[in-house]
Amino acid sequence: xxxxxxxxxxxxxxxxxxxxxxxxxxxxxxxxxxxxxxxxxxxxxxxxxxxxxxxxxxxxxxxxxxxxxxxxxxxxxxxxxxxxxxxxxxxxxxxxxxxxxxxxxxxxxxxxxxxxxxxxxxxxxxxxxxxxxxxxxxxxxxxxxxxxxxxxxxxxxxxxxxxxxxxxxxxxxxxxxxxxxxxxxxxxxxxxxxxxxxxxxxxxxxxxxxxxxxxxxxxxxxxxxxxxxxxxxxxxxxxxxxxxxxxxxxxx
Amino acid sequence: xxxxxxxxxxxxxxxxxxxxxxxxxxxxxxxxxxxxxxxxxxxxxxxxxxxxxxxxxxxxxxxxxxxxxxxxxxxxxxxxxxxxxxxxxxxxxxxxxxxxxxxxxxxxxxxxxxxxxxxxxxxxxxxxxxxxxxxxxxxxxxxxxxxxxxxxxxxxxxxxxxxxxxxxxxxxxxxxxxxxxxxxxxxxxxxxxxxxxxxxxxxxxxxxxxxxxxxxxxxxxxxxxxxxxxxxxxxxxxxxxxxxxxxxxxxx
DNA sequence: TAGTGGTCTAGACCACGTT
DNA sequence: ACGTGGTCTAGACCACTAT
Numbered sequence: 001x002x003x004x005x006x007x008x009x010x011x012x013x014x015x016x017x018x019x020x021x022x023x024x025x026x027x028x029x030x031x032x033x034x035x036x037x038x039x040x041x042x043x044x045x046x047x048x049x050x051x052x053x054x055x056x057x058x059x060x061x062x063x064x065x066x067x068x069x070x071x072x073x074x075x076x077x078x079x080x081x082x083x084x085x086x087x088x089x090x091x092x093x094x095x096x097x098x099x100x101x102x103x104x105x106x107x108x109x110x111x112x113x114x115x116x117x118x119x120x121x122x123x124x125x126x127x128x129x130x131x132x133x134x135x136x137x138x139x140x141x142x143x144x145x146x147x148x149x150x151x152x153x154x155x156x157x158x159x160x161x162x163x164x165x166x167x168x169x170x171x172x173x174x175x176x177x178x179x180x181x182x183x184x185x186x187x188x189x190x191x192x193x194x195x196x197x198x199x200x201x202x203x204x205x206x207x208x209x210x211x212x213x214x215x216x217x218x219x220x221x222x223x224x225x226x227x228x229x230x231x232x233x234x235x236x237x238x239x240x241x242x243x244x245x246x247x248x249x250x251x252x
Numbered sequence: 253x254x255x256x257x258x259x260x261x262x263x264x265x266x267x268x269x270x271x272x273x274x275x276x277x278x279x280x281x282x283x284x285x286x287x288x289x290x291x292x293x294x295x296x297x298x299x300x301x302x303x304x305x306x307x308x309x310x311x312x313x314x315x316x317x318x319x320x321x322x323x324x325x326x327x328x329x330x331x332x333x334x335x336x337x338x339x340x341x342x343x344x345x346x347x348x349x350x351x352x353x354x355x356x357x358x359x360x361x362x363x364x365x366x367x368x369x370x371x372x373x374x375x376x377x378x379x380x381x382x383x384x385x386x387x388x389x390x391x392x393x394x395x396x397x398x399x400x401x402x403x404x405x406x407x408x409x410x411x412x413x414x415x416x417x418x419x420x421x422x423x424x425x426x427x428x429x430x431x432x433x434x435x436x437x438x439x440x441x442x443x444x445x446x447x448x449x450x451x452x453x454x455x456x457x458x459x460x461x462x463x464x465x466x467x468x469x470x471x472x473x474x475x476x477x478x479x480x481x482x483x484x485x486x487x488x489x490x491x492x493x494x495x496x497x498x499x500x501x502x503x504x
Numbered sequence: 505t506a507g508t509g510g511t512c513t514a515g516a517c518c519a520c521g522t523t
Numbered sequence: 524a525c526g527t528g529g530t531c532t533a534g535a536c537c538a539c540t541a542t
Contacts (some may be wrong), residue, residue, distance in 0.1 A: 067509080196500070
């Protein structure tokens with residue numbers, strides 16, 4: 001036996017749609033447990049695999065989440081607001097405050113996995129920074145963990161000749177961070193360009209950000225320019241899309 | 253029989269990882285056909301469902317795409333660059349050009365599904381526009397189709413008392429669009445705020461944007477403010493994330 | 505121990521597209 | 524007619540969680 005009745009949706013999509021509607025109507029709230037495979041199998045009189053397929057739909061839509069041995073639950077969201085303009089104003093990093101402090105507010109933000117190194121520029125990085133391919137580049141890897149959950153991976157690239165010997169090549173860049181140091185080196189960032197993309201995560205990103213199925217990532221590539229219009233930093237960030245809302249203020 | 257060998261990845265993940273690596277190494281380029289279910293079943297000596305599961309992984313990652321009766325293929329991307337700042341400068345809409353023309357460049361952009369109406373404000377819309385809940389709001393629905401593929405859904409909300417009787421309530425808003433008309437009505441937009449989110453699409457969005465599995469959407473909520481700081485428009489946009497890269501320029 | 509989700513099998517029929 | 528992916532079944536064993 002197989003197939004759905006003519007002109008109708010497949011069974012698993014019908015079951016998924018029914019659950020989706022129940023969630024959207026508020027019948028199941030954030031964090032609530034949904035009917036499991038076995039229950040769906042009986043209430044809808046389908047095979048286990050079909051019930052599983054229905055739940056897979058909701059998981060891949062990011063509205064449900066399964067925990068092994070426990071059940072399937074409605075996902076809850078509580079995104080952080082990331083202000084793209086204010087965070088880069090000179091008042092923030094010029095005052096010695098971290099560029100990241102603004103995001104956290106009342107929440108617990110930890111930075112781990114810091115790795116600083118020097119490596120030859122890859123082709124795309126060299127192009128953005130205006131270097132010859134293979135030129136030495138200082139790279140700074142970091143991971144941001146919010147309330148125990150990793151939310152952002154960051155890799156910063158800077159021309160090595162620009163920052164050699166400065167605190168930028170240390171784990172702790174000092175008050176005001178990289179941008180304050182660049183300013184001291186005569187390359188104060190005055191203009192930034194952010195490119196935002198979104199896609200499904202790679203396997204590595206899923207692991208590092210502990211993402212569940214159905215969660216996209218946002219990719220922000222930020223270039224910092226000094227007063228001469230030279231690109232002095234390229235920062236590639238990978239964000240858990242469920243954890244962030246990006247805000248940009250624009251003057252006409 | 254069941255289970256994978258101790259300490260190893262499940263079979264379907266191993267197969268998926270192998271294909272993923274082959275794609276990333278360039279062995280399969282954009283548009284190339286991948287080995288199908290039956291081929292994977294034989295080369296890896298697994299059940300059909302297991303081979304399917306492996307392909308599902310790649311599809312949900314957005315790097316492969318299946319076409320019924322044909323096969324599974326590596327997805328190709330060609331995103332449009334959407335300049336968030338330049339597009340909102342007065343020079344663009346003040347000159348009578350469409351705010352959208354800049355995106356398209358050499359490509360074929362069509363707007364369809366235009367629907368203009370008036371309805372009571374929902375709670376979130378009323379809050380953003382500073383209206384009482386239930387106050388009349390003019391809504392403008394549009395869909396943008398690029399090279400035959402729908403890429404953006406837009407719903408614009410404006411206080412009805414502000415635009416009543418103006419071309420804003422018509423399908424064709426005239427040269428310079430809604431913002432030029434708002435300016436003529438004494439509510440020239442001088443400041444904008446865009447909020448960017450990303451998530452997996454709803455079933456309705458998947459249908460309207462003709463999205464394939466593994467494609468997230470980006471959600472842009474833009475509020476336009478006039479010189480008095482009053483919110484005069486809320487534009488909710490839903491973008492095919494595979495079709496767009498958002499660019500924002502920021503002055504320190 | 506019982507219940508949950510996770511993986512896996514070996515079949516089946518259907519719809520679609522090509523030959 | 525044949526190959527492709529799409530849906531579906533009726534079992535099975537495993538791993539994790541709770542009681």
